[in-house]
Amino acid sequence: MKKEQQLDLYHQMVLIRRVEERGAELYQQGKIGGFMHLYIGQEAVSTGLIAAREPRDRIITAYRDHGVALNCGISANEVMAELLGKETGTSKGKGGSMHMADTSKNMWGGHAIVGGHLPIASGLALGDQYAGNDNVTICMFGDGATNIGYFHEALNLAKTWGLRVLWVCENNQYGMGTAVERASAVTEIRQKAEGYGMKNSQVDGMDVMKVYEAAKEAMDYVRKEGQPYLLEIDTYRFRGHSMGDPERYRKQEEVKKWQENDPIGIFRKQLIEKKATTAKALDDIDAGVDNEVNKAVEFAEASPELTVEDLYTDIYAE
Amino acid sequence: MAKITMREAISQALMEEMDRDPAVFIMGEEVGVWGGTYAVTKGFYDKYGPQRIKDTPIAENAIIGAAIGAAMVGQRPIAELMTINFAFSAMDYIINQAPKLRYMFGGQFSVPMVIRAVGGGGRQLGATHSQTPDAVFAHFPGLKVVSPGTPEDAKGLLKSAIRSNDPILFIEHATMYQVRGEVPDGEYLIPIGQSKIQRAGRDVTIVTYCKGLELSMKAADELAKEDIEAEIVDLRTLRPLDMGPVLESFKKTNRAIVVEEGWKSYGVGSEIVSRIYEEAFDYVDAPIIRVAQKEVPLPYNRALEQAALPQVHDIIEAVKEVLK
Ligand SMILES: Cc1ncc(C[n+]2csc(CCOP(=O)(O)OP(=O)(O)O)c2C)c(N)n1
Numbered sequence: 001m002k003k004e005q006q007l008d009l010y011h012q013m014v015l016i017r018r019v020e021e022r023g024a025e026l027y028q029q030g031k032i033g034g035f036m037h038l039y040i041g042q043e044a045v046s047t048g049l050i051a052a053r054e055p056r057d058r059i060i061t062a063y064r065d066h067g068v069a070l071n072c073g074i075s076a077n078e079v080m081a082e083l084l085g086k087e088t089g090t091s092k093g094k095g096g097s098m099h100m101a102d103t104s105k106n107m108w109g110g111h112a113i114v115g116g117h118l119p120i121a122s123g124l125a126l127g128d129q130y131a132g133n134d135n136v137t138i139c140m141f142g143d144g145a146t147n148i149g150y151f152h153e154a155l156n157l158a159k160t161w162g163l164r165v166l167w168v169c170e171n172n173q174y175g176m177g178t179a180v181e182r183a184s185a186v187t188e189i190r191q192k193a194e195g196y197g198m199k200n201s202q203v204d205g206m207d208v209m210k211v212y213e214a215a216k217e218a219m220d221y222v223r224k225e226g227q228p229y230l231l232e233i234d235t236y237r238f239r240g241h242s243m244g245d246p247e248r249y250r251k252q253e254e255v256k257k258w259q260e261n262d263p264i265g266i267f268r269k270q271l272i273e274k275k276a277t278t279a280k281a282l283d284d285i286d287a288g289v290d291n292e293v294n295k296a297v298e299f300a301e302a303s304p305e306l307t308v309e310d311l312y313t314d315i316y317a318e
Numbered sequence: 319m320a321k322i323t324m325r326e327a328i329s330q331a332l333m334e335e336m337d338r339d340p341a342v343f344i345m346g347e348e349v350g351v352w353g354g355t356y357a358v359t360k361g362f363y364d365k366y367g368p369q370r371i372k373d374t375p376i377a378e379n380a381i382i383g384a385a386i387g388a389a390m391v392g393q394r395p396i397a398e399l400m401t402i403n404f405a406f407s408a409m410d411y412i413i414n415q416a417p418k419l420r421y422m423f424g425g426q427f428s429v430p431m432v433i434r435a436v437g438g439g440g441r442q443l444g445a446t447h448s449q450t451p452d453a454v455f456a457h458f459p460g461l462k463v464v465s466p467g468t469p470e471d472a473k474g475l476l477k478s479a480i481r482s483n484d485p486i487l488f489i490e491h492a493t494m495y496q497v498r499g500e501v502p503d504g505e506y507l508i509p510i511g512q513s514k515i516q517r518a519g520r521d522v523t524i525v526t527y528c529k530g531l532e533l534s535m536k537a538a539d540e541l542a543k544e545d546i547e548a549e550i551v552d553l554r555t556l557r558p559l560d561m562g563p564v565l566e567s568f569k570k571t572n573r574a575i576v577v578e579e580g581w582k583s584y585g586v587g588s589e590i591v592s593r594i595y596e597e598a599f600d601y602v603d604a605p606i607i608r609v610a611q612k613e614v615p616l617p618y619n620r621a622l623e624q625a626a627l628p629q630v631h632d633i634i635e636a637v638k639e640v641l642k
């Protein structure tokens with residue numbers, strides 16, 4: 001990967017982190033409401049993954065979607081405005097944190113029903129298959145989502161019909177407070193693809209370059225073979241499941257241990273060691289991001305409020 | 319009489335019944351180690367252990383389906399749906415299986431289970447997580463649907479539901495867990511299927527339940543300042559529906575409104591109004607008004623969501639309208 005692109009990935013990861021840190025502050029101040037699920041700790045997953053797609057490839061994910069939105073090129077302004085429920089947000093303030101989308105950037109949404117978007121992902125790929133193109137649909141979901149029927153129905157359909165879906169399980173070790181081994185018959189999620197005769201692999205999700213390489217390979221396979229693929233990406237969320245999680249289910253030492261593997265820290269170190277850049281240049285990127293996020297908050301706060309008439313728009317197409 | 323919250327009332331009912339009957343157990347997402355996402359089962363896991371407090375995978379069909387099976391062979395499962403919106407992921411079991419099995423197999427067995435589900439809007443959770451679809455479930459014979467509006471009723475009704483030999487959907491409201499109210503000391507039960515007059519009044523009848531009760535009580539206090547005395551009938555159970563107190567009140571006031579949080583079309587209010595017209599037409603002095611949610615999916619934006627939900631002022635206006 002070219003140096004510029006690597007620096008761009010670093011920028012994206014830091015941007016996700018800062019947008020969410022500011023988001024958490026705004027949530028505490030009561031400016032953001034509802035459920036907000038932070039991606040902090042998992043930034044390398046969507047960043048590496050989405051870097052491997054072509055613009056025509058589609059992305060669909062669950063409610064932990066701020067990172068995916070930013071990686072797809074949705075601006076921090078629009079993400080922040082959606083969090084604040086403004087008309088200028090990605091979903092005109094009607095979706096909130098869990099429902100970021102910009103279909104012009106092939107980001108088909110965060111979805112809040114666990115597993116609910118998986119059959120829809122099969123459908124996106126079906127639409128493309130029907131149209132006769134070889135676009136890939138990248139469908140991201142959590143470890144917990146692999147225990148619901150939707151997952152199994154969607155994978156079976158995709159394999160049976162030869163749909164171009166890259167299934168990406170972000171295994172962050174927990175579904176809310178339930179550790180993988182307490183809810184899933186197999187702890188290695190990729191094994192679930194075996195039952196459907198589907199090619200699969202697993203990769204370390206704290207290393208953005210490893211994610212990128214694995215995703216690239218998997219996407220090539222999906223596109224060329226016209227077959228789905230399941231990629232399991234191991235990661236960890238540093239924060240609670242959503243805002244206001246008492247976190248009684250895990251020990252602080254466990255969280256600390258994973259935090260030593262901070263994906264941004266790891267990438268930073270790699271970039272400097274490979275002499276791809278200097279610490280100073282990365283600091284400049286960090287400072288630029290701070291500025292970008294400040295501007296996004298200003299933009300969101302200054303954006304107009306919705307009016308009651310907006311309740312009735314976008315219900316039906318006709 | 320002790321004053322406790324809705325959360326405590328539900329929690330006490332669960333604990334008392336678990337202590338009384340070893341066949342009672344709880345299964346659902348995050349009911350154990352987490353302590354329940356609304357903290358209703360906090361401490362249960364430590365007290366009863368994983369055998370009786372079962373953290374399940376995220377698999378609503380398996381939760382409800384397995385509860386049905388366990389109930390068929392004599393256990394008394396309480397299956398918890400983290401929110402009622404996830405009931406749609408288990409609709410076949412809730413609608414097509416639990417309420418039908420006994421009837422279809424000629425009464426050979428029963429299905430003694432409770433499905434606890436949290437419903438309601440007002441927390442900015444967006445369109446898929448904020449619904450009040452109670453009327454949908456009340457449509458189906460074979461299922462009983464209970465939705466209390468006070469801690470006293472929540473405790474007494476839930477205990478009855480757990481002891482009942484039929485499948486019961488018990489709907490709680492996400493914004494009401496902190497609501498406080500008096501509950502009787504010692505053990506008590508409240509029968510399923512009885513409406514209750516929660517506030518006496520002479521001028522107008524407000525028929526409501528659950529969140530609507532909280533709003534209607536506030537509205538009635540405001541109206542009283544203008545010397546309008548509203549009588550509030552709380553349905554408490556949507557199926558089987560007890561029209562007795564509704565008709566009794568209406569025959570006295572001759573004017574009514576119905577307040578519910580769900581959508582107006584095909585809603586609880588539609589049923590109540592039809593029943594009043596069918597059973598007490600001669601007593602009608604003014605068209606009955608339904609106060610309900612605007613006909614839109616609920617948005618995330620706070621102001622818009624509140625604008626879509628029924629409010630105290632909507633109730634006051636409706637009362638004044640029927641009194642014109
Ligand atoms: C059908 C359904 N059931 C339950 C929930 C509540 N819920 C939201 S997120 C979640 C945990 C999901 O865990 P996982 O799939 O591992 O994703 P993660 O949050 O770890 O990213 C649960 C149970 C839901 N949104 N939808």
Ligand SMILES: [Mg+2]
Nearest residue numbers: 142143174175
């Ligand atoms: Mg998870």
